[in-house]
Amino acid sequence: MEMAAKYTPQEIESKWYDYWIRHRFFHSTPDEREPYTIVIPPPNVTGVLHMGHMLNETIQDVLVRRARMQGKNACWVPGTDHASIATEAKVVAKLKAEGIDKSQLTREEFLQHAWAWKEKHGGIILNQLRKLGASCDWERTTFTMDPEMSRSVIKVFVDLYNKGLIYRGVRMVNWDPAALTALSDEEVIHTESQGKLYYLRYRIEGSDDYIVVATTRPETILGDTALCVNPNDPRYQHLPQDARVIVPLVGRSIPVIRDTYVDIDFGTGALKVTPAHDVNDYMLGEKYHLEVIDIFNDNGTLNAHGLQYEGMDRFAVREQIEKDLDAAGLLEKVEAYTNSVGYSERTHVPIEPKLSMQWFLKMDELAKPALKAVMDDEIRLVPAKFKNTYRHWMENIKDWCISRQLWWGQQIPAYYLPQGGYVVAETPEEALKLAREKSGDASLQLSDLRQDPDVLDTWFSSWLWPISVFDGINHPDNEEIQYYYPTNDLVTGPDILFFWVARMIMAGYEFRGEKPFSNVYLTGIVRDKLRRKMSKSLGNSPDPLDLIDQYGADGVRLAMLLSSTAGNDILFDDALCEQGRNFGNKIWNAFRLVSSWKVDEKAVPTQSNNTAVSWFACLLSKTLRELEADFEAYRISEALMRVYRLFWDEFSGWYLEMIKPAYGQPIDRPTQEVTLTFFDELLRILHPFMPFLTEELWQQMAPRQDGETIMLQEIPTPLVEDQQVLDRMELLKQVVTHLRNLRKEHNIPNKEALTLQVIPDENYHETLAPLLKKMGGLSQIESIQEKPSDALSFRVKTTEYFVPLAAGVINVEEELKKLKAELEYQEGFLASVMKKLSNERFVQNAPAKVVENEQAKRRDAEAKITAIRERLQQLS
């Protein structure tokens, strides 16, 4: 069958993916082999694939496929995350568009809508992953709200509660007025923003004097319950101890309190205290038993405490109150001011500090083993620079607010008793039992109990992921968890190092007494080539599926891997996809060449073919060894580049040219066979990077049975390696390059065979002569002793080569010029070597090997200089 000159990935990719699925090659069950496990960072169930996923999943697939080919029982568990806030927000928005308000629905009705949405949009992202070639065990696909998963979450909650690690309390939390829920500290993103600093006048009671207070949030004066100054501030010494001031516009009288918390140098040194709306003020309020006046509704509008502003949004009030204060003469001045404002990670609205009843998880004890594991490299972070960040966070960890005022998620298993108090249990039945015991009321019914309406933070389910996907919480001794846990590698972005990675580590030690994974590969962020983050609003994020259509999955995979070292951002450019596609085409055409040769069964390999074969065998071995080191260190893009160069430059550029028979001529059987072996090994090395093309060509190479696949072939291992063979070939390549140069400079066509003369020395190897003859387009190679006069010359290492040409072709002037330049360079080089060697301290202190090297350099340089000088003399 004739192969097309251009490789078209679109024609084969889906075919092979279906083939792999049909034969269940991705499926894993425990057996006697060594396991290799990766759990996917579960994407949002309703999300769509973006470039960041492409990068992560490509890296995971490379690791998994390589492990599989190393004979390990590779298991890559896919799944999705219920992403409570994000998904609930989407469902609410969708319902709103349909004219349904969430508040009109019961919890059950709302959840029905949410599940319907999940059924419709969930899994799209997983299907997209298939296009990329991801070799996930789809039979294990898991969703964080699957019944068994939810059971695990509830079980863990009850367990932690019974251990006394979970508590309930009124705290100042980060309130998201759009999502109407509390957030954990990690879900708040602080951003510098331009604001104003307002100087407000608080009249001192019984006086006409004012105390001026600087604030960024004038609307919160409605909740002021004190004014605070530093007791050491000279400006306020004159005030009586029981001084009181009048809140502007509000008219409320509040006490002046004194606390060193106040920074004398900031603003006017006077601080208004609003315990309900600022974390620090809250602490002051506790300390001085101040009244707490909450002026906001949950959605950020003002409540009845907001007086005439009731019902208005907090930002509208800020504008209005500025005008009103000014009109009342209570606004001294307004300055521009830059401060840090917290925004919700999900809804992007400014966070409102708010007092509310929430559930918390104590973290300090959980953090200890998790910190130690990373510091001791029991869990390795790649790149290691993240260890610092990790340590800093773990050492300053705060309790985790785990409750969310949402419906989409696992409902907190706390049940309130009619007479007050609550019980925590895995099931309503158990809760009832506990409630009866607790209340001493045996007539209590399930309907008397009211379950806490809140759900758990999404991360409270995903922190169990490496355990729960193998059902290791519900059935801690089951075969799967015993076999697959701890998993091997985790690949994810550093942005969720704390959200997720750190918490999984804590959960691992808490619930399994063991780490959840051994290595964490942290990818960079995918940016555009101008270093801008890819985002929908900028429109600079290409649709991965379009790219796959255009360049093929293999091409896009290569694009993601080229120049993306761990932890470094990847600057994505379509040109990278082109490079990936071109490489596919290169492999395709190399295969076309190799498979087109006719074989002469009787022919014996030429010396030149033997030379080429033994050289490439060495080079392949050497590369394999280097690849092992690359993978060991997770230098994946480096590994790819190494294979890329091996295939393109060494195999296609040199080796195939070396053994390529003249047009229409056959090749000998042994050379053809070993070349196919090389090709086969190259395909296997390439397979983890470009699964589709390699499968296609591997299938074409030889007749294969249904059910055979390159996926399950072994990764080749390094065998022979002879540095001398490699070194000698490098010298030969240099000679060939010189010849090519010489042809180009003198316009000598490639077809015109040249004679090469050589003055042999220890750097010239007669055995390579036949190959040199072929590669240089030479008619003959003569060994000579005397330098010819009518020839061009060049030197490789210490050996001098000549190409005799007709007198007219050689431009003596040009030749002299080049020789002089070469001489100058060599003399400069020698001078630098001599400088070192004449330094006694260098000779004394440097290791013998280094000194020897310098002496060898000197000998080579001197030999070259002598040869050039002689040549110069001869020509002039």
Add this chain to the structure above:
RNA sequence: GGGAGUAUAGCUCAGCUGGUUCAGAGCAUCUGCCUUACAAGCAGAGGGUCCGGGGUUCGAAUCCCUGUGCUCCCACCA
């Protein structure tokens, strides 16, 4: 405000324990080629104050100090 990282070719990055793998790779650029696998290609070439300044050392891209630029993380200064 605290902490960390980073600076090498036009671009993106390697460069591990200081010394022949020390100045590299890929891409881009330039020059020739439609040479029978591949123009998505082949052959060849150019391109660097290893951020500035000091220091340690026989020897520094590499180690130390300092300045500058950039990036990230953490943090309740109104």
